[in-house]
Amino acid sequence: MPSELDAIVAELRDSDRQERIDLLLDFARQLPPLPDRLLAHKDASHRVEECQSPVYLFVEFDGAKARLFADAPIEAPTVRGFVSILLTGLDGATIEEILAVPADLVEQSGLTEILGMLRVRGLSGVLRRLKAEVTRAAIAHNQAGDPKPVSSS
């Protein structure tokens, strides 16, 4: 797991209930707005289906580095906070690093304790969707003709 994400997970895990809530809310408040060029693309193909709130994920590649963008309403602060954690912890990571993020990240962060199983499943869906998006974007990126192709020459 990239060290940035590892540090956030460790901080969450070592916090008490109220500290975790505050931390998650800080992340929710800090989620940067979607760049203008992506605003027009908030459609079903970028929507996280597992979330009841409208959450959109976008992945672009800058060489081998993934650039992540997302939109989630502030009225759904828990999912917005979790999305913001993923963006902060994984922006600039490689596809291999993102795919290697443990599927039980939500549990490892101690969020099950404050959110309960019901609310945690939606968050796990965000991570699954992010991995699928990263894979899709990487394939599209390679097909479009990467100036430095990673495939065998």
Next chain:
Amino acid sequence: MADTYANPEILVSADWVVDHLNDPKVRIVESDEDILLYDLAHVPGSVRIDWQGDLQDQLIRDYVNAEKFAAICARAGIANDTTVVFYGDKSNWWACYAFWAFKLFGHDDCRVMNGGRKLWFDQGRPTTTEIPKYAPTHYTVKGSIPERIRILRDEVLTHAQAGRPLIDVRSPKEFTGEKLHMEDYPQEGALRGGHIPGAKNVPWTRAVNDDGTFKSAAELRAIFETEIGLKPSDPVVAYCRIGERSSLTWFVLTYLLGYPNARNYDGSWTEWGNLVGAPIAKGA
């Protein structure tokens, strides 16, 4: 009059809450699906009571015991004679759940703020991020008669077999058995889909307006009496998936329409759909 609630005082308006923000006899309680909403901003002076983290036992699938409930109230500055006003997200769905749990423990004076969190924020009323501190009270659980408003699985079976009324408040696809959960919500682990035989489907959302307020008494009667055929003396049981949506319907039947024998089956589909040998009906 047909268009009056049976217990109109049970609903308070946002204006009423504004007038009682500093009333020491009143405590405003926020209960949400997303617990971070309270920290984002809340009604000034309100406290958060979470249905899952506070009111549910963390080991056994049940509510906390009387001692723990008393501690929650004491910490929130709620005394036995405090008027507790619940509000929350999702048209007060979770607020009604907390209301029902408070009634399980026999708390006397519970109300719901009509319109909930959404209407309060939509109307631009005052909010704060400040977490209030109240002097702890001495709270004693008394007058608790949970069997009057709660029904457990064994009795649900005899209730269904006797042909007594059951209202399934889940979405139509959950009722028919096509889906095991609401659209866009996670599957919560029921092994079989369908409904309790004899149950009638009245999705909980039919009781509320788009702005989060409850429908009028005439509109509610048209649904539950004209359409479904219930009458106030009926021993009606409401259920859903984990007992939360049905607590809103229970609230509507008990307080807005005046059905003294309405109960909530909180085991609901996550229990019934997993019970070995429990009878199930499928389809509309």
